[in-house]
Amino acid sequence: MKTFLSLFILLMLLFGCKNETTNSSEEINTEVQQNEFAIIIHGGAGTILKENMSDELEAEYKAKLEEAVKVGYTILKNGGTSQNAVLKTIQVMEESPLFNAGKGAVFTNEGTNELDASFMDGKTLNAGAVAGVKNVKSPIELAIKIMTDSEHVMLSGEGASVFAKKKGLEIVDPSYFYTEKRFKSLQRIKDREKTELDHDDKKAAFYDADIKNSKFGTVGCVALDKKGNIAAGTSTGGMTNKRWGRIGDAPIIGSGTYANNKTCGISSTGWGEYFIRTQVAYDISAQMEYQQKTLKDATTDVIQNKLTKLGGTGGVVALDKKGNMSFEFNTAGMYRASMNDKGELILKIYKE
Numbered sequence: 001m002k003t004f005l006s007l008f009i010l011l012m013l014l015f016g017c018k019n020e021t022t023n024s025s026e027e028i029n030t031e032v033q034q035n036e037f038a039i040i041i042h043g044g045a046g047t048i049l050k051e052n053m054s055d056e057l058e059a060e061y062k063a064k065l066e067e068a069v070k071v072g073y074t075i076l077k078n079g080g081t082s083q084n085a086v087l088k089t090i091q092v093m094e095e096s097p098l099f100n101a102g103k104g105a106v107f108t109n110e111g112t113n114e115l116d117a118s119f120m121d122g123k124t125l126n127a128g129a130v131a132g133v134k135n136v137k138s139p140i141e142l143a144i145k146i147m148t149d150s151e152h153v154m155l156s157g158e159g160a161s162v163f164a165k166k167k168g169l170e171i172v173d174p175s176y177f178y179t180e181k182r183f184k185s186l187q188r189i190k191d192r193e194k195t196e197l198d199h200d201d202k203k204a205a206f207y208d209a210d211i212k213n214s215k216f217g218t219v220g221c222v223a224l225d226k227k228g229n230i231a232a233g234t235s236t237g238g239m240t241n242k243r244w245g246r247i248g249d250a251p252i253i254g255s256g257t258y259a260n261n262k263t264c265g266i267s268s269t270g271w272g273e274y275f276i277r278t279q280v281a282y283d284i285s286a287q288m289e290y291q292q293k294t295l296k297d298a299t300t301d302v303i304q305n306k307l308t309k310l311g312g313t314g315g316v317v318a319l320d321k322k323g324n325m326s327f328e329f330n331t332a333g334m335y336r337a338s339m340n341d342k343g344e345l346i347l348k349i350y351k352e
């Protein structure tokens with residue numbers, strides 16, 4: 001009996017130690033926390049060249065990006081949530097005619113504006129998304145409402161507007177989204193379509209013109225708050241001259257937006273069809289989770305290798321649980337900014 005008891009105690013001790021070792025090795029992380037909180041944003045990627053930009057316009061973009069990122073930074077610094085930081089930061093850009101989101105959204109072939117947005121909460125893996133709404137002032141707010149106040153992840157078109165109204169979100173006349181600059185872009189593309197293209201559906205001019213000759217302008221934000229929660233959001237008007245109810249990657253969770261406290265948060269911008277096919281945002285998170293890649297290695301592989309090989313163009317902003325940040329794009333430029341917990345600001349447009 002005595003021998004049996006000693007053996008039992010010995011086994012218990014061994015078992016206990018083993019458990020302890022397993023747990024502590026899971027908890028010990030040799031990577032150093034880079035930032036207690038941080039925020040990173042984009043205002044679209046594309047053929048953004050210094051020679052095509054006036055000093056005034058460049059200053060306007062930089063000022064708006066700085067204003068937006070500082071709104072989110074202040075929320076995080078004061079202990080606010082990453083969800084609120086993403087919402088308020090994106091709303092600054094949605095309200096600016098400079099970006100292809102909210103006011104300033106690009107036009108469809110029919111001359112309307114159809115807006116897409118998505119949001120994801122890295123703690124709960126809850127998500128909300130909206131596609132093709134025409135009269136909701138802040139699509140990112142609607143995406144978050146769909147996450148918090150409905151049992152669904154994605155709503156579209158008329159139904160999404162009805163839901164927004166019911167939830168008391170601001171509804172605007174569709175003319176609110178009009179800007180002359182974007183309307184003229186549509187006319188230019190349509191003129192080219194008439195003269196140069198053979199009307200083959202696959203050669204739909206909106207791709208050609210938007211990708212080679214101008215910039216995109218979708219907006220996105222990823223934030224890490226003091227509680228360690230990551231949130232990500234994206235908002236866009238899509239692509240100029242889109243038709244047939246075309247939906248891009250921006251409202252697709254896993255393509256345009258993804259967040260997971262275990263890994264990172266991502267917001268994408270670029271040629272949406274390729275971002276959907278590459279599952280850009282989720283693939284970055286998956287490479288970190290399953291291959292233990294760093295944020296930098298995962299974003300580089302997905303954008304510079306996988307997306308580029310398929311022929312896709314664009315980029316991402318990404319932020320991991322340790323507060324590391326990454327801007328990754330394969331275009332000439334990407335409107336972008338970030339702030340760390342020391343209040344250091346990065347503000348850039350072109351490739352360097």
Ligand code: ASP
Pocket residue numbers: 044045100216217218236237238239247248249250268269270271272273
């Ligand atoms: N990704 C967006 C879309 O395809 C466009 C953009 O990012 O500019 O709808």
